Amino acid sequence: MKKNLPVTSRQTEIPPGVTLVSKTDLKGRITYANEAFVEVSGYALDELLNQSHNIVRHPDMPPAAFADMWRTLQQGKPWRGIVKNRCKDGGYYWVDACVVPVKRHDQVTGYMSVRKHAPPDAIAAAQALYHDMAAGRAKPGLRLPAWLGIRSGMRLGTLFVALLMLVGGVLGIGGLKLADDALHQLYHRQLGPVAAIGKITARLGESRATMLEIRLARQRTGQDEALAHQIARLRAHRDEVQALLGQLAVDSGQAPQQTQRLAAALTHYTDEGLQRVEMAAAFDDPEQIDELIRQRVLPLEQAASVAASELRDALDTAARTAYEETLARNARIRAIAIAGILCGLLAVVLAGHMFIRGIVDPLNASIRRLNRIAQGDLQGEIDLSGTGESGQLNHAAAVMQLHLKVMLDEIALAARRIQRHCTTLNTVLYSVTEHSEAQHDRVYAAIRALDAAVAETSDLSERAERLLHLASAEGAAPALADETRELATATRLAAFGAEEVACAMHQVADLIVENRGEAQRAWQASEELKHVASELNGLVDFFAPGKSAQ
Known part of the structure; x- marks a missing residue:
């Protein structure tokens, strides 16, 4: 980059209210300069016209600042910054410069730079920034993306709301489905087997009472019809126990060992107990019936009852575990839902803040500026914010x-x-x-x-x-x-x-x-x-x- 030397420490102060104006072509050659710019620069007008505008560039200005300026201008946007310029005699002056593209028929034909008095605090901040840029320590400021606008914001907002509704619907429907599955599992895997075990236990008791009635009926005379009825009822109990056992084998998948033990106990009970009692009753052998009841039926019934209790306890433990897991899962779903709602609210607040800061505030600033211009005030602050x-x-x-x-x-x-x-x-x-x-x-x-x-x-x-x-x-x-x-x-x-x-x-x-x-x-x-x-x-x-x- 061209270095304009020599330089001195003599500073020219730009009075407030004075405007320095220059215009260049697309290659940066000066095509116009007002009297204030000519006077402050120290050059004659003929010395400035058709010369590159870097004739007034000061060596203290980092190249990155002008690279940012040209990058912004080539995007068709105005650029503003605090600039240190060099006078013809080597002195310098600070200005608050705003460079804008000059367009004719929507085509850029050149650039115009309008400079005014720079306040001391802005000069101090610019000096610190340029020092960091020269040392490679300057960090780009946080800027809103250039594509963020009213149209894109409405699209993103619509998509975001639709996504929130979709996620909420998925969580809600998924939660209901999980609740349905939990109820289905509770009924078919816990309540159904427990009810079957209860019925089995009841049938075991009824079978024992029926066998006692058969024993008493054998001790009386003229009770043949009652005995036949009791034997039929005993068979019905046995068949029902077998059916309930088959149901247990299908439903109680969470306690297979206890189910197998209960099935084995019931099988022994029906095959070696009830069935033999029926045969003894059919052959009219009271002594054998008493012996079978004491030595076979009652121990097998006791073993079946113990197996049923173990299965019921296992199912109760499994139901309690499933219940706790369901509560934990529902708690996680609630936590996820609450976290999603909070994140959604935070995202909405953040997006609203960014929308207001990047779009609404600059829009209001533009409206206020246009109102001031309509009232004849052209001295307002130049604001280039917004996307x-x-x-x-x-x-x-x-x-x-x-x-x-x-x-x-x-x-x-x-x-x-x-x-x-x-x-x-x-x-x-x-x-x-x-x-x-x-x-x-x-x-x-x-x-x-x-x-x-x-x-x-x-x-x-x-x-x-x-x-x-x-x-x-x-x-x-x-x-x-x-x-x-x-x-x-x-x-x-x-x-x-x-x-x-x-x-x-x-x-x-x-x-x-x-x-x-x-x-x-x-x-x-x-x-x-x-x-x-x-x-x-x-x-x-x-x-x-x-x-x-x-």
């Missing part, structure tokens, strides 16, 4: 404000030039008017003298005519008559010449009077133009209060 549509509006408002300020600067410069030229023209016209007055007086004095001469010549001509008439009437000598005739002719010609000169002098006098009137009217027009220039300056001061002549 998306609001950022574009903010940038457009800033560019419009800067263009209007530059236009006012140029109008003020033209008005001051008109005033100066009008003052010079009025002085010249006043001199011309005074000279015309003097010429008018001299011409009229000459005309009065010429009128007297014309009158005298006319009198001489009349006398010569009378003399010629007398000479002709008295018969004077021919020689005298010829001389008299020549004298009359010469006198008459002199009179005609004097009249023509007098007529020309009168025309000159009329022209002098006419020119004097034109000069006076020109002076009045110049005064009116000077007054218009003064009003134009007042209008510029209204739109740019405190703006001094630059």
Whole structure:
């Protein structure tokens, strides 16, 4: 990068209200510079025009700052920063610079830089930043993504809300399905087997009572029909126990060992107990029935009851474990749901804050700026914040404000030039008017003298005519008559010449009077133009209060 040397420690302070303006083409060559920029830079206007704008670049400015500026400008966005520039004599001055693209028919044709007074705190912050940039320690600031705008924000918000609803629906429906599965498991794997065990236990008791009734029936006479009925009921109990045992084998999958023991015990009970009792009852053998009940049925029933109790306890333990697991799973689901709700609320708050900060606030700033511009205030702070549509509006408002300020600067410069030229023209016209007055007086004095001469010549001509008439009437000598005739002719010609000169002098006098009137009217027009220039300056001061002549 070009280093402009030498440099000195002499600082030029930019007064508040002074605006330095320059324009360049796409290659950075200066095409326009206002008087303030020319004066502060120390260069003549001819030295600046068609020169690269880095002619005023100070060596203390890091290349990264200008790289960021050109990167921003090539994106079609304005750039703002605190810049240290170099004067022609090596001194420097700090400015708050805002560089914007200049467009014609939506095509960038050049760039315009508008600079103003930089406050001391901004200069100190810029010096620290440039020192870090030169040392490679500068970190990029937190910026909102450029694509974040009203359109993209609405899309993202819609997608986010839809995602929240989808996740909430999945959690809700999934939770209900898990609850249904838990109830189904509780019923079919715990309650169903427990109910079957209860029925089995009840049937074991009923079978024991039926066997006692069979024993008593055998001790009485005439009880054949009752005995047949009791034997049938005993078979029914046995069949029902077998059916319940089959149900247990299907449902109680959570305690297979206890189920197998109960099945084995019930099988022994039915095969070696009930079935033998039925056979003994059928053969009418009371002693064998008593023996079978005491030695077989009751121990097998006791073993089956113990196995049923063990299975019931195992199922109870499994049910309690499933219940606790279900509670823990539901607690996790609730925690996930609560965490999701909190995260969603946090995301909504954060997104709302970013939306307000990056879109709504710049949009309101643009509205306030446009209102100030509509009221004639062009001195407001230049704000280039915002992204998306609001950022574009903010940038457009800033560019419009800067263009209007530059236009006012140029109008003020033209008005001051008109005033100066009008003052010079009025002085010249006043001199011309005074000279015309003097010429008018001299011409009229000459005309009065010429009128007297014309009158005298006319009198001489009349006398010569009378003399010629007398000479002709008295018969004077021919020689005298010829001389008299020549004298009359010469006198008459002199009179005609004097009249023509007098007529020309009168025309000159009329022209002098006419020119004097034109000069006076020109002076009045110049005064009116000077007054218009003064009003134009007042209008510029209204739109740019405190703006001094630059």
